[in-house]
Amino acid sequence: MLEFQNICVSFPSERQDRIFGKIRQQVLFDVSFNVRKGSCLGILGESGSGKSTLGRVLCGLLKPDRGQVLLDGKPVYGSRAGKRSLQNKLSVVFQDYTTSANPRFRVKDIIGEGLKVRERREGEKPDREKETAALLRMVGLPPEFSDRFPHELSGGQLQRMCIARAVACRPQIILFDEAVSSLDAHTQVQVMDLLRELKEKLDLTYVFITHNLTSVTYLCDDVLFLYQGKVTEHLSVENIGRTADPYAGKLLESIVMFEEAK
Amino acid sequence: MNLGKRFLHNRTAVATALFVLLIALAGVCAPVLAPNDPYATDILNKFADYSLQYPLGTDQLGRCVLSRLIYGIRPTLGLAMVTMFGTIGLGALLGITAGYFRGITEEVIMRLVDVMLSFPSQIMVFAVVALLGVSVQNVIIANVFIKWAWYARMIRTGVMQYRDCNFVRFSRCVGMPERFILFRHLLPSITSDLAVLASLDVGWAIINISTLSFLGLGVQAPTPEWGAMLNEAKEVLTSNPVQMIAPGAAIVTLVCCFNLMGDALRDVLDPKEVEG
Numbered sequence: 001m002l003e004f005q006n007i008c009v010s011f012p013s014e015r016q017d018r019i020f021g022k023i024r025q026q027v028l029f030d031v032s033f034n035v036r037k038g039s040c041l042g043i044l045g046e047s048g049s050g051k052s053t054l055g056r057v058l059c060g061l062l063k064p065d066r067g068q069v070l071l072d073g074k075p076v077y078g079s080r081a082g083k084r085s086l087q088n089k090l091s092v093v094f095q096d097y098t099t100s101a102n103p104r105f106r107v108k109d110i111i112g113e114g115l116k117v118r119e120r121r122e123g124e125k126p127d128r129e130k131e132t133a134a135l136l137r138m139v140g141l142p143p144e145f146s147d148r149f150p151h152e153l154s155g156g157q158l159q160r161m162c163i164a165r166a167v168a169c170r171p172q173i174i175l176f177d178e179a180v181s182s183l184d185a186h187t188q189v190q191v192m193d194l195l196r197e198l199k200e201k202l203d204l205t206y207v208f209i210t211h212n213l214t215s216v217t218y219l220c221d222d223v224l225f226l227y228q229g230k231v232t233e234h235l236s237v238e239n240i241g242r243t244a245d246p247y248a249g250k251l252l253e254s255i256v257m258f259e260e261a262k
Numbered sequence: 263m264n265l266g267k268r269f270l271h272n273r274t275a276v277a278t279a280l281f282v283l284l285i286a287l288a289g290v291c292a293p294v295l296a297p298n299d300p301y302a303t304d305i306l307n308k309f310a311d312y313s314l315q316y317p318l319g320t321d322q323l324g325r326c327v328l329s330r331l332i333y334g335i336r337p338t339l340g341l342a343m344v345t346m347f348g349t350i351g352l353g354a355l356l357g358i359t360a361g362y363f364r365g366i367t368e369e370v371i372m373r374l375v376d377v378m379l380s381f382p383s384q385i386m387v388f389a390v391v392a393l394l395g396v397s398v399q400n401v402i403i404a405n406v407f408i409k410w411a412w413y414a415r416m417i418r419t420g421v422m423q424y425r426d427c428n429f430v431r432f433s434r435c436v437g438m439p440e441r442f443i444l445f446r447h448l449l450p451s452i453t454s455d456l457a458v459l460a461s462l463d464v465g466w467a468i469i470n471i472s473t474l475s476f477l478g479l480g481v482q483a484p485t486p487e488w489g490a491m492l493n494e495a496k497e498v499l500t501s502n503p504v505q506m507i508a509p510g511a512a513i514v515t516l517v518c519c520f521n522l523m524g525d526a527l528r529d530v531l532d533p534k535e536v537e538g
Contacts, residue, residue, distance in 0.1 A: 059431075059435040060434075060435065061431065061434060061435065083437075084437065087435065087436055087437030088437065090435065090436075091435070091436055092431070092432060092435045092436075094428040094431070094432070096428060099427045099428045099429065100428040100429055100432065101429055102427075102429045102446075102447055102450075102451070103533060103534060104450050104451065104533055105429075110429075113432075113433065113436075113438065114436070116438070116442075117436045117437065117438065149533050149534075151533070151534050165432070166432075169436050171436075
């Protein structure tokens with residue numbers, strides 16, 4: 001349902017020869033892939049490989065220099081309607097949960113923002129309080145949390161709340177930008193189990209950006225290796241051991257060695 | 263804890279706010295509170311000591327210092343407030359515009375700010391007042407004119423700090439309207455900075471207006487204004503040094519009070535601040 005076609009992104013370079021130089025540094029080279037409806041695509045890569053830039057292109061915040069993002073066959077960039085339809089169908093969970101929520105909002109306001117998006121789109125007014133409680137329960141938080149401020153929650157709880165907010169706007173696709181990376185191992189598993197459950201229940205499509213191979217194998221159907229802004233490999237998780245790409249192979253090897261060393 | 267409760271829990275905030283309110287109230291009720299007519303001269307009774315009839319003595323023309331002090335609240339505090347709202351309003355408007363819309367708008371506004379900041383501020387005030395003529399309203403215009411650039415720059419920094427925050431990105435991503443992002447996310451985030459700036463600015467404005475009055479460029483002669491009163495006291499520094507204590511102490515107290523209030527408001531407006 002989501003298709004990337006030859007996406008190229010570059011930023012103005014920090015180092016310029018002249019004062020008003022226009023040297024640009026290219027971050028993404030000709031990235032193409034597609035995401036099937038109802039699947040979970042993992043995007044793997046080391047820091048600086050362009051994962052998060054790809055995420056920003058995906059959620060409509062960064063217009064690529066070249067290429068097009070297609071959502072259900074319609075282009076996202078270039079028209080207001082395309083952007084609108086992306087905003088209606090996509091939601092996002094970020095890595096840094098401390099800045100993900102406005103510190104001046106209570107949990108109910110934060111989730112309320114997601115609900116408001118839904119209200120605007122569907123034109124009906126759900127019972128805010130009931131919906132918030134239901135959403136909190138869905139992500140495994142007690143409904144009494146709705147009166148708390150973000151700084152009164154732990155990291156795992158905050159990330160769950162962010163997931164509740166993302167789900168509140170009833171999206172079809174959710175983008176996770178390193179969403180579990182900053183949690184401890186135990187909470188990571190809990191959150192990933194929650195994500196699996198939600199995916200089944202709400203019929204969602206996930207795009208899961210991470211640097212952690214284990215979480216990809218745990219959650220995703222397909223995996224895409226990104227190395228220095230280029231897609232080096234795109235295959236399903238079952239076949240991950242049969243990769244022909246040297247970078248992906250190296251990454252896998254290092255994990256296997258790490259496992260053995262334990 | 264909500265805002266009102268946090269405010270009431272902060273002793274400094276409550277005390278300073280009450281004090282300022284009290285002063286403002288005294289200014290409003292000046293005709294009732296003042297023991298004497300602030301303009302009535304009694305040349306025989308000049309430089310009178312502290313007494314029941316003249317609680318703070320009299321000045322070089324035999325006018326009651328306390329009455330003049332109380333009547334002086336009106337121009338002193340009033341003008342400072344007007345100046346503050348003017349500067350903060352203009353500064354916030356341009357700062358938010360620059361920080362939020364970026365691009366060419368930001369360039370134009372910020373270069374203008376750079377130009378404004380490169381002038382020595384007092385000289386600019388004198389220049390403006392000299393150009394437009396000596397009057398209260400020109401003093402306010404001059405003060406707003408030189409100070410807005412500071413605020414524009416600081417507020418822009420605040421907006422930039424939050425505009426790339428994840429919670430703003432989320433709102434963008436799911437297509438919340440711009441006004442929601444601006445009024446629910448960005449403005450509340452910078453209010454604590456704004457409150458501190460505003461209260462510090464009132465202190466600054468009081469001093470600046472007093473300075474101008476002291477130099478004879480602000481509030482004119484018979485009107486009781488604290489700076490102007492200090493100016494008059496300066497003339498009789500050798501014969502009656504006590505006369506400058508009252509207006510001097512009044513200015514110091516009020517300015518200190520506003521500065522403390524700024525500090526306390528910052529704590530109040532920050533939900534993360536744990537009450538002690």
